[in-house]
Amino acid sequence: MSATQDLVTRRADAVANGVATRGIYAARAENAELWDVDGKRFIDFAAGIAVNNTGHRHPKVMAAVAAQAEAFTHTCFHVAPYEGYVSLAERLNAATPGDFAKKSMMVTTGAEAVENAVKMARAYTGRSGVIAFSGAFHGRTLMGMALCGKVNPYKKAFGAMPPEVLHAPFPNAFHGVSVQDSLNVLENMFRSSIDPERVAAMIIEPVQGEGGFVIAPPEFLKAIRALCDEHGIVLIADEVQAGIARTGKMFAFDHAGVAADLVTMAKGLAGGFPLSAVTGRAEIVDAAPAGGIGGTYAGNPLAVAASHAVLDVIAEENLCDRATEIGEKINARLTELASRQGMEAIGDVRGLGA
Ligand SMILES: Cc1ncc(COP(=O)(O)O)c(C=O)c1O
Known part of the structure; x- marks a missing residue:
């Protein structure tokens, strides 16, 4: 055997x-x-699953983690905070799209980042509704699974979902859903299902991962940005999978030239060590009361040290450009393959960067 x-x-x-x-x-x-x-x-x-953007065991990441392990591996940031967490927050505040004052908090998984972003949006707006999109994946925790736009397997068998979570169709040209179709459903949703004044947040992946690597058209991201501004809704960019250089830019929202109010990130952020973060408008992040967000292992020192090294490597090795290069190569090869006779099974070739 x-x-x-x-x-x-x-x-x-x-x-x-x-x-x-x-x-x-x-x-x-x-x-x-x-x-x-x-x-x-x-x-x-x-x-x-889109984590090792700097490769397995990048020597700089390994060295940073080893050095941190020599100093300390856990204190809990709530009890004995450390510089690495503070300086990583400073770096993420500077790196995320949007020219406004920002703050960050760190947790451990992508689902936790999503949970915390929704909590901040609810605390800031005093509202409870959340709008997500069909095909979306936002994690396996209670709010995370409720936000997922796919029943099987994420919600099947797990009982009642939190109330006031609604879904609009994600634009998908290949399946015949236009930007205008999605906007029409949102407009109708505000007429027939929920008063926009009750909506705390709208959450979207700029490139859906689980949903089939579907790219949100830039004009759609601009339109929902305007809709959120009109109704005082917090726009959350779930960059857990698309972020950290994978699409050819540090964050996929950068392709659209608009900024979300909150950004969730994880996966590529720490080169394989469990770390996630929420970065966004300082006043929204700070709406959560002291002690209301965080966690025992949140922003673990080893993962934070890895993340600093990952951000250094992305800059030093031009990994955004590298992602674009890889994407172009794969796209050209698959497009050629799709054009061959007998390859009708390939319906669409799409992607953004690697
Ligand atoms: C866009 C997005 N959000 C959230 C999550 C959840 O992350 P995690 O599995 O770390 O909880 C994922 C995981 O695939 C994801 O792709």
């Missing part, structure tokens, strides 16, 4: 079925490559 087969059997006996897994049991990884427990070598296109 191979080492993989053995693990597949043990996993079936010991691990929850709901945690879906693929069959490659990792033994080690380096840059873009992964070796399994049987010594098979793979090119890792999955990158831990």
